[in-house]
Structures are given as C-alpha cells and as structure tokens.
Amino acid sequence: MLKGLKYFAVSILAVVFVVITRNDLSGIRGISTDSAAYTTQLAELTRLEKEMLRFRADAASVFRGDGSVSADDMRMSFDILWSRVNVQHVRTSDVTLEVLGVYNPVLLQLSDDLKKIDAVVAGLKPGDSAAWQAIETAMARTALGISSMTNQSYTELNRRSVQSTLQQRVAIKSLDHIVRNFVVLILAAIIFLLWQFRKTEQLNEALRQRESEIIRITKVDPLTGLNNRRHFDERMQAIDEGSWVGNLQMLLVDLDGFKHVNDSGGHAVGDEVLKVVATRLLAAIPAGTLLARLGGDEFAIVHEGSSADAAKTAHAVIVGISQPLSHSGREHRIGASIGIASISPDAASPSSAMLHEADLALYEAKARGRGCAVHFTELRHPPARKPENSVSPGAQNALA
C-alpha cells in the first residue's frame, strides 16, 4: 500500500517535470532562423554589386584601351554578372512579399538592361563613346536598383534580428527554468533516497537489536542474568576445539542450605536468594572469568591461572556467599561447596574431563562437611583420607 503510493508520487513528479519541460522546450524551439535567409540575401546582393562594379571597371578599361583588361576578360565579367541576376531571381522565393515588391521590378529592370546591352558589350571597342555611354547608363540604373534592394533587405534583417533577440531571451529563460526544475527534481530524488536510506538503517538497527535480544535469550539465564547452561556448553566446546586455550581452572559451586530456604520460604524467596548469590558471585570472581548457572543452585566458574589462583577464587566465593542474607524480614544463611579441577590438555575431551573431575571434587567437598573447596588432585593423593586436613584454609574460614 505504502509502496504503491511511493511509486505513484514518483510518477507524478516525473510527469510534472516532463510537462513543465515541454513548455520550456517549445520556448526554445520557437527561435526563428528565418533571419538567416536575409543574411544570405544580403551576401548575394553584395556579390551582385561586386560583379557589377568589376564589369563596370573592366568595361571602362576596354573603352579607354589601356590594355590592362582584355575584351574577353571584360565579357566574362559580364557573363558572371548575368548569372548573378538569375540568382537574385531565384532567391526571392525565400523572402517576404514586401521584399519581393521592391526586388521584382528592380530585377526585371536589371535583366532587361543586361539583355539590351548584351550586343553592345560583345562589340565594345576602345573609344566607342556611344557603346560606353549605353553601358554606363545601364550600370548606373543597376547601382540604384541594388542600393534599394540592399536597403530593403537591411530593414527586413534588422526587424527579424530584433524579433530573434527577443525569442532568444525567452529561450534563455526557458533554459533557466529547465535547469532549475531539474535541480529541484534531483534534490527531491536525493532527499527521497536519503530518507529511504535512513529508513533502511533504522530497520537494520531494529533487526540488530532483535538479534542481540535473541542471543541474550538463548544464552542468558532469565532469573539471575548470568550465562546459562547452553552458553557454558558452547564455551566448553570452544575449549575442546582449541579456540579457548590456557591454563584453565574450573570451579563447580553448589549452594549449601538452599534447599532449606526454598522449603521454608517458598520458590519466590528461593529465586530472590539466587539473584543475590549471582551478584555475590560476580563480585567474587576475577575479571575475564566465565560464570554460568548450570541449573538449580549449581554454578560453574572457569578462568585462567594456577590452582593457587583457583583456590583464591574459591575462598572469595565461599566468603561472599556466606555473608548473612536477609529477605522479607527473615535472615537466611547459606554457604557454598566448591569442587576444583585444572585442565588436562591431553585428554580426549579436556572440558568433559575437567567437568567430571570438578564434579568429583565437589562431591568430596560435600562429603567433607560442606562450606569448603576441594581440588581434584587432593582426591588422588593420600591427604584425601584425612578430611580435616583437606579443608582449605579459606573453607575453614568460611565455616567459622
């Protein structure tokens, strides 16, 4: 619907542009070029006059008998003049009746005169005064006729020139209009495109937000805001694939006394307690640590460092979670048991091995009376038989 409207608007704009441009174009096409005919006419008259003058001079030379022009040359000048008069006759087809009114009698007179003196010219001899007089009389009349034709042509040419100038001004204005309209059209198109671009950008932004929202939903535990099991599994896969390398330590944290909170206060209280635990866990772990809620009251922590660093983290976690916690006027006391395992890079699946070992260590920690952290290596060595010795100093602290 909106799309159709858009195309309609664009079409209307284009049609309006074409219509406006057509008007302007007719203004440009209106320039008349008929003044060119008068320019040509004047050129022809000038040539006619030139040939007339040349013949007159040649005839004078032959009459004087000064030998500078032969009788043949003089007669050729006469032939050329003759041919010129014919041209003027034909040319009149291009010009207006007013001009013809002047031209026709003059040209008739001119060809008449030429015919009359034809035999005289052919037989002109030096000193032949009568012949010379006849030629001169005809030529003087011809000069007058040419003068009147030239005058008429100039007048007409001038009139047309003024007209043409006015038309040219209209044409220039029309061109200005076309350019202006075109610029407006281009600007409108640019604005439209920019608007479309912005809309696309907004759409992209909305899509990007939705995408990150979807990622958040699939990777984040909705209750605590911590990473969920799925994200944790992905990170474990990254370890197995070798894209997450380093001296990794895993801490499996299981809350002590949470079942009691849930049973006595209900699930709502349990949820609130889990949220508080999540913030305390975040506060206790070093930066760059993976922290995920694996389900229920079980959490996993993975970070790089030595087993001593892991023990330090475990201590901080136990201390943090053991702090008194009050909710709805009731005070809850919970603790944390932690199983620790270090990465075995040579295992077929290092992550599975580490998780399994951490799980065993956690089991041991629970068995040792909770509120303590146990490293898997302690299980494989004799101290495991002396539970009181195996409890880490931090865990003892936490129990205290």
Place this chain on the structure above:
Amino acid sequence: MRAVFQATAVVLALTLPAIGAAMGAATGPAVAEAPLYAVTGKVAAGTAVAIHEADLKAIGKTEIITSIFALGAGQHRVSGVLMRDLVKYVGGTGENVKVTALDGYAMDVPVSDFMNYDVILATEIDGRKLAIREKGPAWIVYPVSQHPELNDTIYEARSVWQVKSIDFN
C-alpha cells in the same frame, strides 16, 4: 567560346610552365581542346590536372534528377561526373577539397560528402551544356531530392557553381 577561352587561361596559369607552353604553342586546336576546370594540390600526378571533355567520358558520365539549390523547387536532369569518380580519376588525397569559382567564391567541401552521396560535378543541366551565364562551366550538385537531409544551408554553401578549380589540401 569566350568562357572556354577564359578557362584555358586559368588552367594555363595553374599548370606547369612546360605544359602551358606546349598548349600555348598549339594555338588553333588548343581552343577546341580547352579544359573545363582544373584539379590541383595532392593528386597522383603531383601537379595540376586539367579536366577536358574527353576526361569526362573516361571518368564516366552520370545523370540524376533532382532539384537544385538556387534553381527553385523544380526537378532538373543533372549530368556530369560523380565527384568520387573524379577523386579516384585524379588520385586525390586529403579530407577536404577547396572549390573555387570564377568570381572568386571558394568553399571547403569534405571528401566524405562525395563518398556518402552521389554528388555530381555537373556540366550539363536539362540537356544544355552550362555556359558561364548558366553557372557553368561546372556546378557541384547534391542529390537533394533523394536525400532530404541535404536540404540545408551547409550543403547549399557547398554547391559551388562556375567551378574553376578543385584543390586537394
């Protein structure tokens, strides 16, 4: 006959002195053999070529029916040689020829015109040999009736009459 005499003088002035002398020596018959016009400049002979009536036959005469600038709207039987045949005949090279008339009028004409159109260097119109008074001895005629696009002041200006010489430059 006066025209022919004049044309002889023109060509004599343009040709090599040796040729001029030879033609001048044969006074009587030379008049009958007087050339119509001359072709000069970059031609195969390396010098001016005088075109006679006999040359026209060698080149091959052509006839078309067309209207002619300066003769109004009527159709005329125009006879002469095709300009492109003349170019071939004299072995002329160059992009333009400068066509000069008896009265001094001169106009550059592109050789491509002759290749694209059947441009005729007319020596006869409606069966009459062109005298100077009828714009002879030769007249460049475009086939305006066959090609309406030729009805243009440019081609009108190139339609030189009273052709005296054609110069390849």
